[in-house]
Amino acid sequence: MIFIFGLFLLTLLVITAIAIVRTKDLFVAVMLTSIFSLLMAANFFILDAADVALTEAAVGAGVTTVIFLCALALTDDKEKPRQGGRWVAFVTVGVLALLIIYATFDKPRLGDPDAPVHQHIAPWYIEKTTEYIDIPNVVTAILSSFRGYDTLGEVFVVFAACIGVLFILGVSPPRKTRGVTEKNSGLRHHLIPQVVGRLLIPFIVLFGLYVQFHGEYGPGGGFQAGAIIATGVILYALLEGESEALRAIPRGVLLGMVIGGALLYGGVGVACMFMGGAFLDYSVLAADPIFGQQLGILIIEAGVGMAVCGALLAIFHAFAAREILS
Amino acid sequence: MNFLELLGYFNYWVFAIILTVGLYAVINKTNLIKKLIGLSIFQSAVFLMYITMDKVEGGTAPIIQKGVEDQIFSNPLPQVLILTAIVVGVSTLSLGLAMVVRISECYGTIEENEILDAD
Numbered sequence: 001m002i003f004i005f006g007l008f009l010l011t012l013l014v015i016t017a018i019a020i021v022r023t024k025d026l027f028v029a030v031m032l033t034s035i036f037s038l039l040m041a042a043n044f045f046i047l048d049a050a051d052v053a054l055t056e057a058a059v060g061a062g063v064t065t066v067i068f069l070c071a072l073a074l075t076d077d078k079e080k081p082r083q084g085g086r087w088v089a090f091v092t093v094g095v096l097a098l099l100i101i102y103a104t105f106d107k108p109r110l111g112d113p114d115a116p117v118h119q120h121i122a123p124w125y126i127e128k129t130t131e132y133i134d135i136p137n138v139v140t141a142i143l144s145s146f147r148g149y150d151t152l153g154e155v156f157v158v159f160a161a162c163i164g165v166l167f168i169l170g171v172s173p174p175r176k177t178r179g180v181t182e183k184n185s186g187l188r189h190h191l192i193p194q195v196v197g198r199l200l201i202p203f204i205v206l207f208g209l210y211v212q213f214h215g216e217y218g219p220g221g222g223f224q225a226g227a228i229i230a231t232g233v234i235l236y237a238l239l240e241g242e243s244e245a246l247r248a249i250p251r252g253v254l255l256g257m258v259i260g261g262a263l264l265y266g267g268v269g270v271a272c273m274f275m276g277g278a279f280l281d282y283s284v285l286a287a288d289p290i291f292g293q294q295l296g297i298l299i300i301e302a303g304v305g306m307a308v309c310g311a312l313l314a315i316f317h318a319f320a321a322r323e324i325l326s
Numbered sequence: 327m328n329f330l331e332l333l334g335y336f337n338y339w340v341f342a343i344i345l346t347v348g349l350y351a352v353i354n355k356t357n358l359i360k361k362l363i364g365l366s367i368f369q370s371a372v373f374l375m376y377i378t379m380d381k382v383e384g385g386t387a388p389i390i391q392k393g394v395e396d397q398i399f400s401n402p403l404p405q406v407l408i409l410t411a412i413v414v415g416v417s418t419l420s421l422g423l424a425m426v427v428r429i430s431e432c433y434g435t436i437e438e439n440e441i442l443d444a445d
Contacts, residue, residue, distance in 0.1 A: 007333070010340040013374075017347045017367055026359055033363055040370055047337075048400035049377045050387040055412045056373075064366070064416050071359065071423040075430040079357040080437050089354035093346040100342035109334030111383035113398075118382060122401040130390060138388040138402040139409070147406060154410040161417035168424040218389060223413045308413055315420045322427065 006046045013039045026077045030068040037061040050219035051139045054211070058227035063312050066234050070319035133293045135216040143221060144297045144304075148280040151300075152265055155307050159262045162311035169318040197239040204232035212305050216294070222301040226308025233309075234316055242320040254314045261307025265300050272296070337378040345371035356438040358426045362419060369415050373408045380404040 016039060020032045037060025045053040108115035129141045143151055212225030237245035269280040277284035282296025348371060351364025380401040388402040430436045433444050 007336060010336060014340055014343050014347075017344045020363060020367065021347055021351045021355075026357070029360065029363055033366065036367070036370070040374065043374065044377050047377045047381045048385055048387045049380060049405045049408070050389075052373075052377060052405050052409050052412070055409050059412050059416050060370075064419065067416070067420050067423060068359075068363075071427055074427045075359065075436050079355070079360055082356050082439075086354060089350055092353070093350045096349065097342050097346040100345065101339055104335050104338035104342065107335070107338055109331060110337050110378060111334070111381045111385075113382050115379070117379045117404070118401050122403045125402060126388060126399050136390045136392075138390065138399065139405050142402055142406045143409065150406075151410060154414050157414050158417045161414075161421045164421045165424045168421070168428055219387065223409060227413065311417060315417070318424070319420075319427070
């Protein structure tokens with residue numbers, strides 16, 4: 001039954017992808033991208049990847065859509081028709097698709113337990129997580145302890161991208177701009193979004209905190225929590241206007257969160273070195289190595305959550321605060 | 327090879343089609359935002375391929391429950407890679423969008439051929 005549901009979702013995914021590329025209206029394309037992400041999240045959930053589904057739903061369907069819409073407001077939301085060159089591209093991607101489909105027959109079929117990917121190191125991770133770290137969620141254990149280096153790198157990439165966006169959009173627009181006064185009022189005059197939004201925001205933030213601190217026991221962790229809390233604050237910004245959201249959480253605090261989160265993560269690693277272990281080897285943080293691991297994971301997940309939440313919000317504000325050229 | 331066995335490859339076929347649809351948008355569209363949308367579709371296709379590989383028949387999400395023996399877990403490693411890649415994806419995407427916004431402010435257009443003509 002779940003298999004048929006999976007086929008249905010995948011077919012919808014293909015239809016949505018083709019619709020996104022075909023439409024000339026960029027606003028429609030962005031909305032379809034949001035649906036595409038939601039379908040993708042459902043697919044991830046069927047394929048047993050609960051953590052990934054949570055991330056895709058919060059980031060793909062939530063934050064990405066809002067950032068795309070902000071960019072559309074600053075540029076143009078109609079795509080101009082284009083002539084020529086279409087068949088060359090069509091034939092190229094068609095041949096490529098057929099080649100990839102031909103290559104898939106060499107891959108193990110879906111769910112094959114003897115596939116090479118399940119033979120290498122994954123069984124070791126599943127087996128040893130209880131022994132070394134003793135937290136139920138293996139994904140969190142790998143993310144923050146076994147493969148802590150990778151995650152540190154990812155946090156630095158998010159940090160660097162955030163700094164990059166702030167640099168690019170930090171310079172003032174080249175032409176004389178006229179600030180639109182209506183822009184900052186948000187949806188304040190619409191009753192239904194106001195009431196529903198105010199009811200939702202506290203629960204979204206609460207759920208984000210739950211995901212943050214329950215990440216060792218269930219699906220969740222710093223990446224998801226950061227994205228969920230960021231969507232809550234973005235919803236507030238959409239309802240009350242962007243300047244109100246900045247008054248609630250000023251830009252300095254957001255930057256402090258990004259920098260503080262990345263520093264906290266790196267700092268834990270350096271602290272491990274000072275206490276006699278290797279970089280990011282949390283076992284030395286406490287007398288009991290297992291408790292040390294759990295403590296280390298808790299701290300670096302907090303760092304990841306802060307960095308991701310701060311970066312996404314800083315990026316959102318960088319786009320939203322920019323005045324529309326008129 | 328019977329019909330059900332063939333359906334076991336369906337996820338990979340969908341991966342191939344979505345990947346090439348995204349690639350088509352990247353190489354054929356002149357609108358820069360459409361190109362970025364195509365790029366994110368392409369990226370999602372790669373995510374789908376990784377997550378497809380993590381599935382084990384009869385498996386469940388890799389969260390260990392105490393006192394339950396003989397559980398089969400899906401592979402947690404691809405999940406970790408994709409989990410972080412999604413968040414990195416949105417940050418790099420917004421970096422691209424920031425560049426498009428600046429291009430639009432300087433050139434007054436986001437169509438690639440018009441930008442090349444203006445140069």
